Amino acid sequence: MTETYTLSDGLVVPKVGFGTYKLNGAQGVNAITSALDVGYRLLDTAVNYENEGTVGQAIARSSVPREKILVSSKLPGRRQHYDDAIATIEESLYRSGLDYFDLYLIHWPNPKTDLYVEAWQALIAAQKFGLIRSIGVSNFLPAHLERLEKETGVMPVINQVELHPYFNQADQRKFDTEHHILTQAWSPLGRSTSNNVLKHPEIVALAEKYHRSAGQIILRWQTQLGVLPIPKSTHVARQRQNLNIFDFELSTEDMATINAISKPDGRIRDQDPAYYEEF
Numbered sequence: 001m002t003e004t005y006t007l008s009d010g011l012v013v014p015k016v017g018f019g020t021y022k023l024n025g026a027q028g029v030n031a032i033t034s035a036l037d038v039g040y041r042l043l044d045t046a047v048n049y050e051n052e053g054t055v056g057q058a059i060a061r062s063s064v065p066r067e068k069i070l071v072s073s074k075l076p077g078r079r080q081h082y083d084d085a086i087a088t089i090e091e092s093l094y095r096s097g098l099d100y101f102d103l104y105l106i107h108w109p110n111p112k113t114d115l116y117v118e119a120w121q122a123l124i125a126a127q128k129f130g131l132i133r134s135i136g137v138s139n140f141l142p143a144h145l146e147r148l149e150k151e152t153g154v155m156p157v158i159n160q161v162e163l164h165p166y167f168n169q170a171d172q173r174k175f176d177t178e179h180h181i182l183t184q185a186w187s188p189l190g191r192s193t194s195n196n197v198l199k200h201p202e203i204v205a206l207a208e209k210y211h212r213s214a215g216q217i218i219l220r221w222q223t224q225l226g227v228l229p230i231p232k233s234t235h236v237a238r239q240r241q242n243l244n245i246f247d248f249e250l251s252t253e254d255m256a257t258i259n260a261i262s263k264p265d266g267r268i269r270d271q272d273p274a275y276y277e278e279f
């Protein structure tokens with residue numbers, strides 16, 4: 001049983017979830033079923049991953065009861081008009097074969113398109129209709145969050161952002177915490193070979209010191225920051241090790257060492273939500 005966070009609306013979530021980007025079809029079902037078997041209870045999907053059906057199949061085949069699993073999906077940029085958003089949430093449910101989502105997030109703010117407040121109103125309504133338990137966002141900057149609060153009076157309970165040792169989001173985390181928003185980390189391991197953070201000398205040295213893998217050091221660092229990482233792995237041994245990070249603790253000095261690795265241009269790609277848009 002992994003440790004948990006309690007969101008501002010009372011939803012209890014595990015401190016580590018499972019990412020499903022690129023897990024599609026039969027291989028995806030196998031990987032997700034295996035993740036449920038080893039103990040993951042939060043699955044992160046999105047309309048744009050084209051695998052909500054895969055996630056639903058894995059849940060249907062798993063021996064873990066639906067009510068013990070938290071499923072989170074995301075609204076794509078092209079469906080941010082109110083009516084489109086409601087229909088998309090219903091379609092997400094049909095595809096996954098689920099009656100409700102535990103979490104649903106706006107995938108990107110897309111500030112030039114400027115429809116994210118309308119999309120947020122749709123999520124608020126879908127929550128009232130009982131389609132979604134908790135509502136959140138992804139890749140939102142403080143200005144976007146402040147606007148949601150000003151125009152709707154409702155703050156998201158989760159903000160899922162790119163977060164790994166090369167881009168630790170110190171300012172965004174501070175803002176989220178001050179507004180009772182839990183920060184979730186996407187690409188928590190820097191998507192492995194995409195930025196090689198798992199091979200950073202300081203991380204490798206800490207892995208040796210604590211007799212853990214580099215991945216475990218990074219994921220433990222994130223949970224000690226109060227962040228919820230959602231690592232993805234197709235390998236059962238890695239799925240297991242990414243979840244087994246609750247029987248050791250990084251010292252204050254070692255936390256500071258990892259915090260110091262971050263750099264302003266540390267994103268994996270040029271995806272600053274201030275201007276980057278995804279549909």
Ligand SMILES: NC(=O)c1ccc[n+]([C@@H]2O[C@H](COP(=O)([O-])OP(=O)(O)OC[C@H]3O[C@@H](n4cnc5c(N)ncnc54)[C@H](OP(=O)(O)O)[C@@H]3O)[C@@H](O)[C@H]2O)c1
Nearest residue numbers: 019020021138186187188189190191192215231232233234
């Ligand atoms: N909201 C957004 O805009 C957004 C954007 C990107 C991602 N996401 C979400 O975040 C999730 C995680 O991000 P991600 O999939 O991009 O990257 P990630 O979880 O940082 O890294 C996944 C990669 O790391 C490898 N890996 C996993 N555990 C490892 C370990 N212990 N040691 C060494 N290598 C390991 C995996 O390989 P194997 O599979 O071969 O083990 C895979 O290649 C996604 O799946 C998705 O759900 C959200």
